[in-house]
Amino acid sequence: MTRYNTRISGILLQAVMFLLCAVLISGCSSKGTLAIQNLAGNYDVDESFDGLGFAVFNPDDSLSRLYYRVPLQKLKVVNDKDRKSFLSFRIEYRLFDGISKGQLADSGSVTVVDSMVFSGFRFDSVNLKAPVGRNYLLTLKFTDLAGHSTQTELIRIPRYKDKLSRDYLLTDKNNHPLMRNFVYRDEEFYVRAKPGIKEEVRLTRTGILRKAAAIAPFTYSGDQEPVLADTSGQNQQMAEGPFAGPFSFTEEGVIQAGSGPDCFSIFRFYDGFPKIGSSGVMRESLRYISTDEEFSEMMQRQAKAAVDGFWLRQAGSPDRALSQIRRYYSRVERANELFSATCEGWKSDRGMIYIVFGQPSVVYINEQIEEWTYGEQGNLQSVKFYFQPFAGTAGDPDYHLIRMEEYRRPWHLAVSGWRR
Numbered sequence: 001m002t003r004y005n006t007r008i009s010g011i012l013l014q015a016v017m018f019l020l021c022a023v024l025i026s027g028c029s030s031k032g033t034l035a036i037q038n039l040a041g042n043y044d045v046d047e048s049f050d051g052l053g054f055a056v057f058n059p060d061d062s063l064s065r066l067y068y069r070v071p072l073q074k075l076k077v078v079n080d081k082d083r084k085s086f087l088s089f090r091i092e093y094r095l096f097d098g099i100s101k102g103q104l105a106d107s108g109s110v111t112v113v114d115s116m117v118f119s120g121f122r123f124d125s126v127n128l129k130a131p132v133g134r135n136y137l138l139t140l141k142f143t144d145l146a147g148h149s150t151q152t153e154l155i156r157i158p159r160y161k162d163k164l165s166r167d168y169l170l171t172d173k174n175n176h177p178l179m180r181n182f183v184y185r186d187e188e189f190y191v192r193a194k195p196g197i198k199e200e201v202r203l204t205r206t207g208i209l210r211k212a213a214a215i216a217p218f219t220y221s222g223d224q225e226p227v228l229a230d231t232s233g234q235n236q237q238m239a240e241g242p243f244a245g246p247f248s249f250t251e252e253g254v255i256q257a258g259s260g261p262d263c264f265s266i267f268r269f270y271d272g273f274p275k276i277g278s279s280g281v282m283r284e285s286l287r288y289i290s291t292d293e294e295f296s297e298m299m300q301r302q303a304k305a306a307v308d309g310f311w312l313r314q315a316g317s318p319d320r321a322l323s324q325i326r327r328y329y330s331r332v333e334r335a336n337e338l339f340s341a342t343c344e345g346w347k348s349d350r351g352m353i354y355i356v357f358g359q360p361s362v363v364y365i366n367e368q369i370e371e372w373t374y375g376e377q378g379n380l381q382s383v384k385f386y387f388q389p390f391a392g393t394a395g396d397p398d399y400h401l402i403r404m405e406e407y408r409r410p411w412h413l414a415v416s417g418w419r420r
Contacts, residue, residue: 034102034137040363040372041152042139043354045334048151049074051121053179054140056128056157057169058194064130064157064166066093066138067177070112070122076147077118086115088145095128095157096137099366105129105136111145123176132159137365156396165396167194168257168264173246182267182340183249190245191257203266205253211343213287214352217385217407269344274336276329279303285332285346286310288356289418314419328418331355341398349401353385356414360385370399374410383410 051071058064068091075087088111095106106129112122130136136157143150158164169192170178183189191203249255255266270277283303287295290310298306308321315321332346335354339345346355353372360372368388375382385407389397 034096034099034365036364038362039139039154039365040360042154043338043359043363044151045331045359048149049142049144052142052151053177054153054155055169055177055179056138056155056166057177057192058130058132058157058159058166060195061132062129064095064128064136064159065125066128066140067123067125067179068110068142069177069179070142072114072117072122073119075118075144078146084115085118086113086146087118088113090143090145091126092141092143093126093128094139095130096139098135099137130157130159132162134159158396162194163197163264165264167197168192170266171243175243181265182269182273183255185268185271186248186250188246188248190243191247192243193257203247203255203257205249205251205255205268211347213284213347214349214401215403217349217353217401217403217411218405220403267340269340273344274340275333279307281332282307282329285329285355288352289328289415324418328355331358339399341396348398350387350399353401356411356418357383383407 049071051069051074053069055067056064057067070089072087075089077085077087079085090109090111092109093107094104097103097105108126110124110126114122128136128138136159138155138157140153140155141150142152157166159166165181170180170183171190171192172178173188173190175190175192178189247255249268252268252270255268257264257266270281272278272281276282280303283298283306286298286307290298294310298310301309311321311325312318315324332351332355335348335351336345339348339351339354341348345351350370357374360374362371362373362377364371370387370389372385372387373382374384386402387399388402389399391397
């Protein structure tokens with residue numbers, strides 16, 4: 001719905017990149033099993049277990065440790081033949097040595113049966129054989145054995161050198177991993193560093209990420225890198241030792257440990273993140289399905305009134321408006337959970353496509369590209385989106401969409417679906 005000025009040279013460049021990516025995908029798919037596995041399940045729109053969390057930390061140069069947190073109250077409690085209550089779950093993991101090679105480096109499973117505790121969280125960990133000097137991809141499958149429901153997750157473990165993302169771990173005061181790369185307002189947190197990292201942990205709030213929502217997939221307007229705005233007073237907190245802290249930050253911004261392009265970064269996003277948080281975020285995230293004129297008008301109005309008015313106009317009735325609101329903003333929140341790296345996940349290219357189109361039916365990943373398919377694989381009516389990785393924080397990649405004019409029609413059709 002949104003109009004942009006499209007550069008002819010940009011379209012030609014994207015077309016060349018598209019052909020190159022198609023070659024890369026076919027080449028990598030023939031080399032390893034991981035590159036031809038459909039990983040769409042990792043982007044399930046409906047999160048099964050609110051509170052389920054995973055984190056990876058490198059305790060030494062030969063191992064990575066997988067931490068998990070299971071919300072026991074979300075699991076189904078059943079009775080056995082003796083009328084004794086219990087719950088049970090299983091975590092299956094597979095660690096691959098890179099993506100293109102697709103070689104299995106380690107695998108296993110953990111099964112837990114508990115007849116005593118049915119609330120709170122269960123914390124535990126598993127060691128993975130992941131020697132330093134390589135990059136790994138970890139696939140996880142969590143199953144509520146009594147409820148027969150599952151959730152999958154994908155975690156990258158960059159280990160090509162020291163002081164990358166998994167060489168640090170955010171924890172609470174009890175040394176429990178926070179399972180996230182962001183902190184809340186005034187939340188006290190600690191930072192564990194891999195033994196052998198000599199320098200003190202110095203956290204510096206370096207600025208605020210100013211990034212608008214991603215632009216339409218058929219539009220080319222140069223790089224859409226986040227802009228780091230300088231702040232008048234940089235917040236610095238310093239501590240020494242493998243378990244440093246406590247730290248806390250009030251204002252939004254990027255918090256960095258160490259210095260250099262690969263430094264470990266922590267984020268203080270808006271209050272309430274990754275949930276919607278405020279009507280202001282609800283209004284801003286309507287950028288993808290509103291016209292330029294509508295969006296400009298909404299930004300000049302009180303946020304809640306603008307949001308309510310938009311959905312009532314599009315849906316035609318309060319009941320349908322409420323249904324569309326729940327559907328749309330659940331995707332915004334899920335995008336925050338899945339794709340937040342250098343900005344809130346809903347603002348990213350993958351977040352934009354995810355919100356407007358929903359969960360892809362097929363996802364293929366290799367070292368050079370991430371391919372999303374909507375529709376049946378091989379069907380000429382299906383739509384494919386290609387995302388290229390670029391340098392993120394401490395070795396974790398973020399992704400840019402390869403924009404093409406061919407996306408104009410499917411984009412307008414998908415947006416129209418939200419507007420009727």
